[in-house]
Amino acid sequence: MTGDTGRSWMGRRGLLSGALAGGAAVVAGNSFLAPDARAQARTGSAEGCRVRRPRLHTREEWRAVPPTDPHGVLVEPFAPALIVVHHMDYPNTTDYSLEHAFQLSRDCQYDHMHHNGWNDIGQQLTISRGGFLMEGRYRSAKAIRRGDHVIGAQVANWNTASLGIENEGTYITELPPDAQWHALIATCAWLCDTYGLPPMTAIVGHRDLNQPGTSLATECPGNALYKQLPTLRKQVAEAMGLPVGDGSPNHVAGDVPASTPSRERDHGPATGPLDPTR
Numbered sequence: 523m524t525g526d527t528g529r530s531w532m533g534r535r536g537l538l539s540g541a542l543a544g545g546a547a548v549v550a551g552n553s554f555l556a557p558d559a560r561a562q563a564r565t566g567s568a569e570g571c572r573v574r575r576p577r578l579h580t581r582e583e584w585r586a587v588p589p590t591d592p593h594g595v596l597v598e599p600f601a602p603a604l605i606v607v608h609h610m611d612y613p614n615t616t617d618y619s620l621e622h623a624f625q626l627s628r629d630c631q632y633d634h635m636h637h638n639g640w641n642d643i644g645q646q647l648t649i650s651r652g653g654f655l656m657e658g659r660y661r662s663a664k665a666i667r668r669g670d671h672v673i674g675a676q677v678a679n680w681n682t683a684s685l686g687i688e689n690e691g692t693y694i695t696e697l698p699p700d701a702q703w704h705a706l707i708a709t710c711a712w713l714c715d716t717y718g719l720p721p722m723t724a725i726v727g728h729r730d731l732n733q734p735g736t737s738l739a740t741e742c743p744g745n746a747l748y749k750q751l752p753t754l755r756k757q758v759a760e761a762m763g764l765p766v767g768d769g770s771p772n773h774v775a776g777d778v779p780a781s782t783p784s785r786e787r788d789h790g791p792a793t794g795p796l797d798p799t800r
């Protein structure tokens with residue numbers, strides 16, 4: 523089912539261009555507004571994944587509660603253009619168990635619904651420090667398998683165009699544990715393959731879209747993890763059997779200082795006036 527079939531990917535171009543105008547040339551040169559994204563996604567889905575699909579723990583498994591308004595969760599019949607890497611700004615726990623991972627998802631959902639006032643958990647996917655991948659927002663798993671896009675609440679003004687992966691932990695100075703890193707690679711490879719996205723340009727950090735120097739600035743996904751995104755893109759391309767080339771640098775140069783002005787500096791704003799849902 524589609525929440526709003528009247529709005530096509532192409533119909534969003536003006537809106538997205540408007541967002542870009544305020545956000546700089548961050549994605550200039552990317553396949554960001556590729557009009558054939560939907561066709562690519564359908565082709566990818568129809569042909570089946572070329573990469574191994576990672577074990578995805580469903581909402582039923584972690585015992586999610588239903589959205590406040592299930593009909594308010596929009597499922598669009600097109601692929602997202604970007605995969606956004608986040609850190610959750612949560613403690614760097616050493617509890618790597620599956621039970622902890624499920625509790626993490628429940629805690630995050632509660633926080634997003636009761637403190638942020640959103641319809642449901644914001645992100646489409648969550649990865650615990652133990653490397654467990656979990657479904658986030660309602661119907662995300664089914665939508666991904668179909669090449670569709672559930673609109674989340676994870677990056678201000680870009681939620682129509684992007685799918686968010688929340689990584690448990692805080693990665694300003696530390697890096698994710700190996701299990702989480704490898705799960706992130708596998709997840710990105712699966713998403714890029716399913717949606718027909720080029721990993722070198724489609725994988726971005728939250729700060730690439732809510733940039734330093736703007737009112738929406740964020741440190742997310744942390745300076746340390748952000749510096750690893752070029753490596754992530756290469757390793758995802760390798761996992762997909764694609765040419766790696768000379769890699770793609772990050773859009774934002776240098777570290778984001780702790781004095782970055784933002785209402786949610788560490789994790790960053792997840793919704794904005796251009797987003798259709800919360």
Ligand SMILES: [Zn+2]
Pocket residue numbers: 607608609676728740742743789790
């Ligand atoms: Zn973020």
